[in-house]
Amino acid sequence: MIKKIITLFLILIPINSYALIEVDITRGNLDPLPVAVSPLSIDEKSRKGFEKALKKNNIGEEISRIVENNLRTSGLFNPLSKEAFLQAPDIANLKPRFEDWNLIKAQALITGKVNYVDDKLRVEFRLWDVLAAKEMMALAFTTVPTNWRRVGHIISDKVYERLTGEKGYFDTRIIYVAEEGPKTQRIKKLSIMDQDGYNNKFLTLGNELVLTPRFNPTSQMVTYLSYFKNLPRVYLLDIETGTQEVVGDFPGMTFAPRFSPDGKKIIMSFAKDGKSDIYTMDLENRIVERITNHPSIDTSPSYSPDGNYITFNSDRSGYQQIYIMKSDGSDVKRISFGNGLYGTPVWSPRGDLIAFTKLHKGKFYIGVMRTDGKGERLLTENYYQEAPSWSPNGRVLIFYRETKTNDKGEGFTAKLWSIDLTGYNERQIKTPTDASDPSWSSLLSN
Amino acid sequence: MILSKIFKNTLLLLTACLVLSACATKKEIATDIEGSMQGDVYTGTDTVKYLAEGVPDRVFFATNESILTTASRETLRAQAAWLRKNSGINVVLEGHADERGTREYNLALGERRANAAKDYLMTYGISSDRITVLSYGKERPVDSGSNPLSWSKNRRSVTVKAN
Numbered sequence: 001m002i003k004k005i006i007t008l009f010l011i012l013i014p015i016n017s018y019a020l021i022e023v024d025i026t027r028g029n030l031d032p033l034p035v036a037v038s039p040l041s042i043d044e045k046s047r048k049g050f051e052k053a054l055k056k057n058n059i060g061e062e063i064s065r066i067v068e069n070n071l072r073t074s075g076l077f078n079p080l081s082k083e084a085f086l087q088a089p090d091i092a093n094l095k096p097r098f099e100d101w102n103l104i105k106a107q108a109l110i111t112g113k114v115n116y117v118d119d120k121l122r123v124e125f126r127l128w129d130v131l132a133a134k135e136m137m138a139l140a141f142t143t144v145p146t147n148w149r150r151v152g153h154i155i156s157d158k159v160y161e162r163l164t165g166e167k168g169y170f171d172t173r174i175i176y177v178a179e180e181g182p183k184t185q186r187i188k189k190l191s192i193m194d195q196d197g198y199n200n201k202f203l204t205l206g207n208e209l210v211l212t213p214r215f216n217p218t219s220q221m222v223t224y225l226s227y228f229k230n231l232p233r234v235y236l237l238d239i240e241t242g243t244q245e246v247v248g249d250f251p252g253m254t255f256a257p258r259f260s261p262d263g264k265k266i267i268m269s270f271a272k273d274g275k276s277d278i279y280t281m282d283l284e285n286r287i288v289e290r291i292t293n294h295p296s297i298d299t300s301p302s303y304s305p306d307g308n309y310i311t312f313n314s315d316r317s318g319y320q321q322i323y324i325m326k327s328d329g330s331d332v333k334r335i336s337f338g339n340g341l342y343g344t345p346v347w348s349p350r351g352d353l354i355a356f357t358k359l360h361k362g363k364f365y366i367g368v369m370r371t372d373g374k375g376e377r378l379l380t381e382n383y384y385q386e387a388p389s390w391s392p393n394g395r396v397l398i399f400y401r402e403t404k405t406n407d408k409g410e411g412f413t414a415k416l417w418s419i420d421l422t423g424y425n426e427r428q429i430k431t432p433t434d435a436s437d438p439s440w441s442s443l444l445s446n
Numbered sequence: 447m448i449l450s451k452i453f454k455n456t457l458l459l460l461t462a463c464l465v466l467s468a469c470a471t472k473k474e475i476a477t478d479i480e481g482s483m484q485g486d487v488y489t490g491t492d493t494v495k496y497l498a499e500g501v502p503d504r505v506f507f508a509t510n511e512s513i514l515t516t517a518s519r520e521t522l523r524a525q526a527a528w529l530r531k532n533s534g535i536n537v538v539l540e541g542h543a544d545e546r547g548t549r550e551y552n553l554a555l556g557e558r559r560a561n562a563a564k565d566y567l568m569t570y571g572i573s574s575d576r577i578t579v580l581s582y583g584k585e586r587p588v589d590s591g592s593n594p595l596s597w598s599k600n601r602r603s604v605t606v607k608a609n
Binding site: 182183184185186209211212225230232252253255256269271273274275276297299300313315319320341343344357359362383384386387402404405407409410412436437 | 510512545546547548549550551553554555557558561562565579580581585586587588589590591592596
């Protein structure tokens, strides 16, 4: 639906493909690339059109601010102050005077123009290599004006991809649990927002406890746990229509749901008689399959991106550890052997890593290890944090953190945080209320 | 059937005793906080409510454990006796975990704790038809503190009248 609204096409394909500027994202970037984001130029007629349609005075400037903010929060880029810009936006988009941009130490320049045409928003933008004095990319697309924030995110993704060689993650959304009220009686609602915290929307009213929402691969469905009628069960929600249904007919609690990478199955735990095992349900034919059968607690299952393997968390060794197995439940192997307890394993979209939560000596860590359990790297330590979720390009993890209360039991908060795979660039994601259990969508446009 | 249940129960008790005595030496070092914890199992009465005179509504657990302590078994025997006398009453066993674990594992742990209580009630003659198990994981602490005593109060299975 969303995808169809946006038509994307190349205006020019630069033929000279030899190496221009490049950003290395595989190490902590202590030296972000200086980039100038010129406001998108806009003519008077278009300005008036958008003013009427969106109640925004200068949409070109607002979109460029979205781009700047995205690039800055990635930690890889340093958007320069607009006050130092010498060239007007419309002229810069035609032919930048590279000496001027060089003077303010910009290495990359983004220019563009936005038009109001037949009640549509048409944007074109260009990415320039200042030092080489060359155009690196030019793109144009048309969409409905209300999608203007997404326009900023798509431009950011294209720039990120051109400069790093990897897909971006800006035109994405986060589904999470919004929390309010005292710690002993929290009210929780499903909530969805853009990756940068804008366009927040509550999807449930808070009448029943809801936990652990996760997107399907197309990001239009969500599976989550709801205590509707005090029966904790896995549910399926269609975001567009608001339709909800319970997943499967289990005589007890189902929890810890996730979609398979093809979106056709839901994998989850079913708890009965003090043991929790992993099951799948096919969403088309409703066939339920049992994957593990062990007297222990087996939970937090997550598929590998090719769907051939499942990583999960089990206490069959006596304590919570991470395991992998084939997707039919055979060949179970323990992969975590470090000190402490390991939980919430999530397979990276790139397939090579598993992110996890670790509890050791009273501290909680978010970390990653290879799928054979080797190469464990702890990215962040805190009083309480858990449940990492990968950005669609596998470069950033989002998770939630809870604070310690004081002697009177006051001061509890729950917030969303993100950190780069490198262990750098840790930042809080602002939400209107307290928040937990974040899940990152796929890229909405490609 | 009944015989095998009793046998299973004795075994359960035996293993529980063994585990407890094994733990005792290890955990004696952990100091009792204001005399209301033994090992790290809550032994106080702060949060306890009563289903009837002398019938406490809840039992407590050690970190990551679902084994019933001697005191817990005593509480559950009192609950079983009360349930036998009040045969029209059904109960929900609400299992909980403290905040020092991952959310999903804690949901499973709460279920396991409530089931430990359920099994014990059943061995004392309460039909499973009268018992529903409901896990809240770490979602509904009774004590919002971030310290070992608060956590010990939150690791619990609470027997709640369902009708």
